[in-house]
Amino acid sequence: MTTTTVIGREIHVDAEGFLTEYDEWDEELGAELAVQIGIEMTDEHWSLVRFLRADYAETGKTATTRRVATVGGVPVKQQFELFPKKPGKKMAYIAGLPKPAGCV
Amino acid sequence: MRTLVILGSGTAGTIAANKLRRRLPRDDWEITIVEQRGAHYYQPAFLFIPFGRYRPARARRSAARYLPKGVTRVKGEVERVDPESRKVSLVDEGEISYDYLIIATGTSPYPDETPGMADDWHGAVHSFYEYDDAVALREAIAHFDGGRLVVHITEMPIKCPVAPLEFALLADDHFRRRGIRDKVEITFVTPLDGAFTKPIASATFGTLLEDRGISLEPDFMIERVDPEGHRIVSYDEREVPYDLLVTIPLNRGEAFVGRSGLGDELDFVTVDKGTLRHTQYDTIFAIGDAANVPTSKAGAVAHFEMDMFPEQFARMVEGDEPTETFDGHATCFIESGGRKAMLIDFNYATEPLRGVFPLPAIGPMPLLKESRLNHLGKLGFEWAYWWMLLPGRPLPLPGRMSMKGKKEEK
Numbered sequence A: 001m002t003t004t005t006v007i008g009r010e011i012h013v014d015a016e017g018f019l020t021e022y023d024e025w026d027e028e029l030g031a032e033l034a035v036q037i038g039i040e041m042t043d044e045h046w047s048l049v050r051f052l053r054a055d056y057a058e059t060g061k062t063a064t065t066r067r068v069a070t071v072g073g074v075p076v077k078q079q080f081e082l083f084p085k086k087p088g089k090k091m092a093y094i095a096g097l098p099k100p101a102g103c104v
Numbered sequence B: 001m002r003t004l005v006i007l008g009s010g011t012a013g014t015i016a017a018n019k020l021r022r023r024l025p026r027d028d029w030e031i032t033i034v035e036q037r038g039a040h041y042y043q044p045a046f047l048f049i050p051f052g053r054y055r056p057a058r059a060r061r062s063a064a065r066y067l068p069k070g071v072t073r074v075k076g077e078v079e080r081v082d083p084e085s086r087k088v089s090l091v092d093e094g095e096i097s098y099d100y101l102i103i104a105t106g107t108s109p110y111p112d113e114t115p116g117m118a119d120d121w122h123g124a125v126h127s128f129y130e131y132d133d134a135v136a137l138r139e140a141i142a143h144f145d146g147g148r149l150v151v152h153i154t155e156m157p158i159k160c161p162v163a164p165l166e167f168a169l170l171a172d173d174h175f176r177r178r179g180i181r182d183k184v185e186i187t188f189v190t191p192l193d194g195a196f197t198k199p200i201a202s203a204t205f206g207t208l209l210e211d212r213g214i215s216l217e218p219d220f221m222i223e224r225v226d227p228e229g230h231r232i233v234s235y236d237e238r239e240v241p242y243d244l245l246v247t248i249p250l251n252r253g254e255a256f257v258g259r260s261g262l263g264d265e266l267d268f269v270t271v272d273k274g275t276l277r278h279t280q281y282d283t284i285f286a287i288g289d290a291a292n293v294p295t296s297k298a299g300a301v302a303h304f305e306m307d308m309f310p311e312q313f314a315r316m317v318e319g320d321e322p323t324e325t326f327d328g329h330a331t332c333f334i335e336s337g338g339r340k341a342m343l344i345d346f347n348y349a350t351e352p353l354r355g356v357f358p359l360p361a362i363g364p365m366p367l368l369k370e371s372r373l374n375h376l377g378k379l380g381f382e383w384a385y386w387w388m389l390l391p392g393r394p395l396p397l398p399g400r401m402s403m404k405g406k407k408e409e410k
Helices: A027-036 A043-059 A065-070 A076-083 A087-094 B011-025 B044-046 B133-142 B161-178 B198-209 B257-258 B299-316 B372-389
Strands: A002-006 A009-013 B002-007 B029-035 B038-042 B061-062 B071-075 B078-082 B087-090 B094-097 B100-103 B108-110 B146-153 B182-187 B215-217 B222-226 B229-236 B239-241 B244-248 B250-252 B284-286 B331-337 B342-346 B354-359 B363-366
Touching: A002 A027, A027 A043, A043 A065, A043 A087, A065 A076, A065 A087, A076 A087, B002 B011, B011 B029, B011 B299, B029 B250, B038 B044, B038 B354, B044 B161, B044 B372, B108 B284, B133 B244, B133 B284, B146 B161, B146 B239, B161 B182, B161 B198, B161 B244, B161 B331, B222 B284, B299 B331, B299 B372, B331 B372, B342 B363, B342 B372, B363 B372
Parallel strands: B002 B029, B002 B100, B029 B071, B100 B284, B146 B182, B146 B244, B182 B215
Antiparallel strands: A002 A009, B038 B061, B078 B087, B087 B094, B108 B250, B222 B229, B229 B239, B331 B342, B354 B363
């Protein structure tokens, strides 16, 4: 596990830059992570990021795009519009959560 | 007298019935198993049937034959579980009361969850995850004389996550043997960012695809199949045309899991990944593919779970703390064509590594590397499946994953 410095703060990240410590995140950091991957955050973006944070706190897993659609109520198509190309990964990255592991 | 009800007589349910019948005293425990299907399928064969390398009838046997004496068998489809009053209701008739419930109803493909996918089913759109689909695909492959073959995964998780990759490699091998490989364009389309889910294995498999001239289309989240235009379309509006589409449809658990409020958004039962006990109800457990544990959905996982589970189940129902938890151990043979296969071994915490298996330095089977021996291992496994694994007899494989013989790499 490595650390990196974002807005003057040391954070723990994995090889792909996903935060590994849930508690190191706040919205200020999220805003900077969004800038890094070229996402301009609107209220709609934030509501998804907040859903992901709350859902992770409850389930211990990063929500997949399907879960964001069925539980969070935002259709996959709209997730692609908000976070182009790779919504699952981009949402998780900004929300400071592990890469979604629909992948085993 | 206490009653244990097991739902499902597939790999996990059958091993559990055999092992728990031996473990739980007969004068104290009654065991009932609900068979949703009368047949038990040797599912690894579904990969070979489409290429005419396995006689379909051989893959299907009577489920009852592999269940032990002293277990009551009930045929029926589950309508709902009421976890408060501890009752299972069946679709056609009857209710079964339980003290403890083990859900082992697996996962199934749902082609109608993707718009357009079911419209040309067994036309130009095929799969091999069900017996009938594998048999239908055999005809389609036999009559395929050239064009675009697209092997496609809809969404993770799927049962046997390496099978689509194996299918692409076997297709390459098949068309080579028929002397028409140059007329067939093979594309592997996946929602993942590479050929597989774990980094080291993904890199190895990626090379394997490249070597065989199979193109890779990663990060493809399908929105719909266009059955008239013969193309699949992603949410970000990419298109992949096909002449023959072999897809792995969305995999879900059984709908009764959702109806009963026991599952996640895909109807997989929410359990603790170490004890396999339901996150909300003490009296409910889930094993095999039906559980939402973060490891592969595969027979090997069901088998390894059943190494620790019967003993721990017997402890937990007496109110004792479990002394051992499941580590997510999975082992898969990956048939790579040319009568060779690879082998991977991993768990919740450790991704597939290179090395040898199962004994350090000796192996004899190499990990993450093609070999003839691994292929023979895959073929030989069938006998062990029917005669050792299902009856719950000990196999010379450790239940917990071991780091022995493996090379860690950066």
